[in-house]
Amino acid sequence: MTENWAGNLTYRGREILAPRTLAEAQELVAGATRVKALGSRHSFNTVADSPDGLQLDLSAIVLAPEIAAGTLTVAGGTRYGDVVAQVHEAGFALANLASLPHITVAGSVATGTHGSGERLRGLASAVSAVELLTSDGSLRTFSRADDMFPGVVVNVGALGVVTRLTLDLEPAFSVRQDVFDSLPWSAALEHFDEIQAAGYSVSLFTNWARDVIDQVLLKNRVPHEAPDSLFGALPADGPRHPAHAAGIAAENTTVQGGIPGPWYDRLPHFRLEFAPSVGAELQSEYFVPRAHATAAFEALRGIGDRIAPLLVVSEIRTVAGDGLWLSPAFDGDRVALHFTWQPRQPEVEAVLPLIEERLAPFTARPHWGKLFHGAALDLDHRGVRQFRELAAELDPAGKFRNPFLERHLLSNSPQ
Ligand SMILES: Cc1cc2nc3c(=O)[nH]c(=O)nc-3n(C[C@H](O)[C@H](O)[C@H](O)COP(=O)(O)OP(=O)(O)OC[C@H]3O[C@@H](n4cnc5c(N)ncnc54)[C@H](O)[C@@H]3O)c2cc1C
Structure with missing residues (x-):
């Protein structure tokens, strides 16, 4: 296997x-x-x-991407990286991308995958239609006009097999990336809103234990003039891997240094033709309401000495709220607290409950595709309850369930 x-x-x-x-x-x-x-x-x-x-x-079912009338239609096994250049050449763009283009569209939107940007929603928000292969082998198409649609897109694979997706496009645009080194934590806490407003997409990289945020990565649509400094952080003197402070070289990163390029080659941190991120790693991510961002940062800094020894790097991003039932940003803007861990799973799994307890007062939700424990998380909100009813209706025999879904999502399902 x-x-x-x-x-x-x-x-x-x-x-x-x-x-x-x-x-x-x-x-x-x-x-x-x-x-x-x-x-x-x-x-x-x-x-x-x-x-x-x-x-x-589904990777062997090949369907040429269809680009028409400001939309893109792809097959269930298509990766973002397979189609983005073609979308750009046709004069279009997706509003946002994740840190890597190597992932499938269907798998990404199924888990609520996101990029960053206080006005940008998760990748699933671009989906306008879903073709679903349901438990009896029949195909059903759902579009935004359907009542069930908010439950169908972020579906964690629990409703069926997605065989085709249609996404919204917008006119093509260019982006520049600028990295700033060593933002004092005091400035990050005081000016978090202004720092988020400084970019179309903003990421902060930290290990929670040092007095500074190691780097701030601003992605901006051009034309844009980068500032000379950012609340005490200064422009980097060369390319930076997100885990620069952990000694990782910037070989697989997309072009930084303020050099404009097409959206698909700047919005992801990592280039398609290289292995993304660090490689030997695990990941976790939690989402708390944007209004609690700085309180959540303080809660994690309070256990920075427990986190840092296991960490490669953490990334802080923002995601605009949406109405998709299982989306981590269902019903409001969220700040996303991501952890790239060293590949030490037993120790990582031992520290996750501590992190989740720290974030519990803020109704933290997990990333469906990353490691989490779950007991203290917000896994029974209104969107989840609506989704359980939908799963019982579309998959009455539980063909698409598995132990993960039974444990974290569907255990209170209607029969
Ligand atoms: C290096 C790295 C960087 C990452 N960066 C980000 C990031 O920037 N932002 C972020 O939010 N996440 C990020 N992730 C997490 C990643 O986006 C999610 O795990 C995503 O689900 C991966 O997509 P996949 O195609 O690999 O799906 P898989 O892991 O293969 O599957 C995920 C889920 O989708 C379901 N699924 C897959 N295909 C279909 C289908 N056709 N029909 C129905 N269900 C389906 C599966 O059953 C499963 O439930 C990152 C992961 C890695 C390894």
């Missing part, structure tokens, strides 16, 4: 099958007892696992 990208888990499905046609996929789903779709396998937990069931890999 195959491993996930990080190599920290082996999928437990009885077999992985990669149908070549939609009809073949329909037949496989109709005949299976348990099924989970696999995307590019970049999730760090067992959300995509199908113990003793079927794992369905």
